[in-house]
Amino acid sequence: MPPKKRARVTKAGKDDDGETAGAKRKATEKTKESTESAAPPQYCHWLMKSEPESRFENGVDMKFGIKDLKAMPNQTSCWDGVRNYQARNFMRQMKDGQLAFFYHSNCKEPGIAGVIKIVKEAYVDHTQFDKKDAHFDASSKPDNPKWSMVDVQYQRMMKRYIPLSELKKYHLQHRADGGPLKDMALFTRARLSVQPLTTEEFDFILSLEEEKPFRWTK
């Protein structure tokens, strides 16, 4: 039922519980004496990247901008094609009703285009088994699927587009003065296509909608 979309992420390693070697090592150290419930911090806001301009991968157009989501039935789509364990694990943490920014990547002017809502929590990404899909994963078996997806629904456009360049200026400024974007994953983990935002980061970015585009003040 959920319509189709494409998100793009790297192929990743073979570890079937989905941690990189480094992350796993850390987790093991951490959970040695503490119990299972040494849970990761719970995030409730997200940023999800997708490409609004045409680009062909294995003969398939990866274009899926916020307008494409809005044009879907019920303005809803599954977020398939994520093939990176960190990104997948963040999707598995997502809860029904949480909000995310729809980020336009790999385009003329990258930036945050709008707000979307998680409307279905993580379930099996069927495209991993589809040989014709750009993100087919021959190493994933139906009895033990590797990759998950969520469903998202369009909420609204940003009142104004928030370009990456502007976010970066705030990031640099906040690194110096301790402001809310000082550790934003968009800059500290630039290649992650699904990333968490703290409430402070999310609220600060929303507040930018009301501001004039950033200018350096002398």
Added chain:
DNA sequence: GCCAACGTTGGC
């Protein structure tokens, strides 16, 4: 189109 950053692979 270039290429830096970084994640993954595979030889040893």
Added chain:
DNA sequence: GCCAACGTTGGC
């Protein structure tokens, strides 16, 4: 389990 080679992301 190190690490060089390779592949991908995504800004510019």
